[in-house]
Amino acid sequence: MDVLLDNLDLYVGGFAGTIGLFVVAAIGSLLLGTLVAGMRVSPVPALRAFGTGYVTILRNTPLTLVLFFFAFAYPRLELVQLSFFALASVGLILYTAAFVCEVVRSGVNTVPVGQAEASRALGFTFTQTLGQVVLPQAVRATVPPMTNIQIALLKNTTIASGFSVFQAGGIYQNLSERGYNVLVGLLWVALIFVILVAPLTWLQRRLDARWGVAR
Template structure:
């Protein structure tokens, strides 16, 4: 435990950075992914085309390259100086935009589980496409996609370590900082893994709780 108790400042900064990356990136991913998922099933060809282009382009691009684009292409383009908290904000955006493609496909699969007749009945009542999606389709779709959506968020949590290579402090960068203090790097890696396992177990518990709650609601 000495490797933790003697370096609480670094561990706290690393954990805080990971949580900020996870919650910030997750918020962007869920909101943007829901919008793109709806676009993918939209009756408007242009919306479907934009959604398909976005998903196929970003999803087939390695996450590291997405980070490179945000770290080295966007700052000169917009005149940004890479001083705190700009690297963290750019990392959150990179994670959110990348993960949104997987959220979009998950949401789209959930939308496809809703019987077509319900959407047609809603349109027959005079509801617009947006109203049909928000009032009829999405509430049912989200119930069916809780397990795969949580898997996407767990993958997002683990992907936060990529930001360590771009000067963003998180659990993935703890090893490098503690190696400068002479700590056993293998022991540090083991503790980082333990923390990630604990966070994943917490997300799994949340998934089961949501499933049980919404199953009763039905």
């Protein structure tokens, strides 16, 4: 307990950064991933090609490399100057959105084709069909895998500690500098992550029980 209590400022600051990074990246990746999923099921070939290319490239690129680009290469482009927190958020959003896209697309594929055909027969456009008919039904099938992606995102935020973003992943460095037992400090970090993941798991079970699709 001494390691935790004596360094409470480190833990509070570190996990505040982790939670902030997670919230921003989770919201951004859900929005972008859903948009790219819409492109992948679009009747427009160019949009489908873009969506496929995006998912293929990002899913097969290590997250460390993505964050490395935004931390070290992007500033050299001398474009819009952003903080390291913003750059880490962008990297996590772009990377996670590729996985969100595939989950949403798989959910869309569970909706019977007749639903889309019926909406088109009523004069709905593709965007209206997707947003008002297909996606609301697809959400039910995406709850378990989407929760897993968000849990992975929460843990992936620790990688940002190597790119000047202070959050939970960087606590051990400060503990070492202060002369505390790093192993004990990391055990506290792991325990707090378990506590943070627990609400996501509980939410998944609640939603899955309510929206679960009979298989």
